[in-house]
Amino acid sequence: MSSGYLVKDVLKDISQTLSPIIERASREAQLLLMHHLNVDELWLLMNQNSHVKDAHKLFEWVERRAKNEPLEYITQKVSFYSEEFYIAQGALIPRPETELLIDEVIKNVTDKNARMTFVEVGVGSGIISIMLAKTFVNAKIIAVDISQAAIDIAKINIEKFNLGDRIELRLGSLLEPINEHIDYLVSNPPYIANNAALESNLSYEPQNALFGGDIGDEIIKELLDEVLSRNINFFSCEIGYDQKDKIQNYLNKKSFEKLEFYKDFSDFDRGFTLRL
Numbered sequence: 619m620s621s622g623y624l625v626k627d628v629l630k631d632i633s634q635t636l637s638p639i640i641e642r643a644s645r646e647a648q649l650l651l652m653h654h655l656n657v658d659e660l661w662l663l664m665n666q667n668s669h670v671k672d673a674h675k676l677f678e679w680v681e682r683r684a685k686n687e688p689l690e691y692i693t694q695k696v697s698f699y700s701e702e703f704y705i706a707q708g709a710l711i712p713r714p715e716t717e718l719l720i721d722e723v724i725k726n727v728t729d730k731n732a733r734m735t736f737v738e739v740g741v742g743s744g745i746i747s748i749m750l751a752k753t754f755v756n757a758k759i760i761a762v763d764i765s766q767a768a769i770d771i772a773k774i775n776i777e778k779f780n781l782g783d784r785i786e787l788r789l790g791s792l793l794e795p796i797n798e799h800i801d802y803l804v805s806n807p808p809y810i811a812n813n814a815a816l817e818s819n820l821s822y823e824p825q826n827a828l829f830g831g832d833i834g835d836e837i838i839k840e841l842l843d844e845v846l847s848r849n850i851n852f853f854s855c856e857i858g859y860d861q862k863d864k865i866q867n868y869l870n871k872k873s874f875e876k877l878e879f880y881k882d883f884s885d886f887d888r889g890f891t892l893r894l
């Protein structure tokens with residue numbers, strides 16, 4: 619690619635390359651170019667005849683996108699709950715429906731100044747723990763993940779938001795690294811069945827962030843056992859759209875105060891809060 623390329627021509631070329639493969643190709647062309655030039659949408663509109671330097675670098679990204687690599691891994695940026703986070707392969711790309719899990723916790727803990735201990739299992743990029751720390755200003759958060767790559771990415775985000783003194787990262791499985799008393803357990807665990815056929819873009823995401831066992835709900839059930847045996851007051855958890863009945867059956871005959879499910883934007887069951 620020549621370095622004398624104009625903005626308007628670059629946008630047209632990227633759109634043409636991507637349109638057979640992805641929806642919203644012209645929007646993604648804008649996003650890639652904005653990221654490359656470090657400019658906003660208004661600048662792009664006003665500078666259609668400006669030259670684009672180092673376009674070869676941009677077209678390497680376009681090639682990656684044409685192979686269905688998620689845009690977020692290419693730009694290393696993702697927005698969640700109106701904040702911008704760093705993201706890279708090694709951590710799951712945060713999904714919009716996970717914002718509802720944060721809302722669920724906010725609904726259950728009305729005192730924003732409460733001095734309580736949250737534990738998150740499966741911290742990934744850190745989005746849940748960070749939003750909880752920002753919301754509950756006196757809370758301590760311990761965030762666990764089985765993947766060192768995820769912990770490294772979460773650490774970058776925790777530093778970005780200056781929350782290193784409030785969120786402690788621990789490498790390990792489920793609640794194995796936690797001996798402290800837990801007031802509130804939160805998790806968006808892997809919950810897809812191991813043999814489920816998935817769209818090709820999901821192959822870029824860490825497999826241990828997606829697959830939860832042969833049935834899919836094994837990790838959720840292990841967490842439920844922990845909650846019951848450790849007497850954890852609250853547990854809010856994201857689930858697959860078809861897992862509500864299985865969870866209800868699992869908790870049948872167990873002793874607790876309340877089990878409430880919530881739905882996502884498409885009206886699918888997407889999570890629950892268990893209160894002991």
Ligand SMILES: C[S@@+](CC[C@H](N)C(=O)[O-])C[C@H]1O[C@@H](n2cnc3c(N)ncnc32)[C@H](O)[C@@H]1O
Nearest residue numbers: 712740741742763764765791792806807808827
């Ligand atoms: C669905 S991702 C959620 C990431 C992030 N919390 C979010 O909502 O975007 C699940 C995370 O759980 C982690 N994980 C999988 N098995 C685990 C286990 N046994 N113990 C702790 N973390 C686990 C994965 O590495 C992954 O980061």
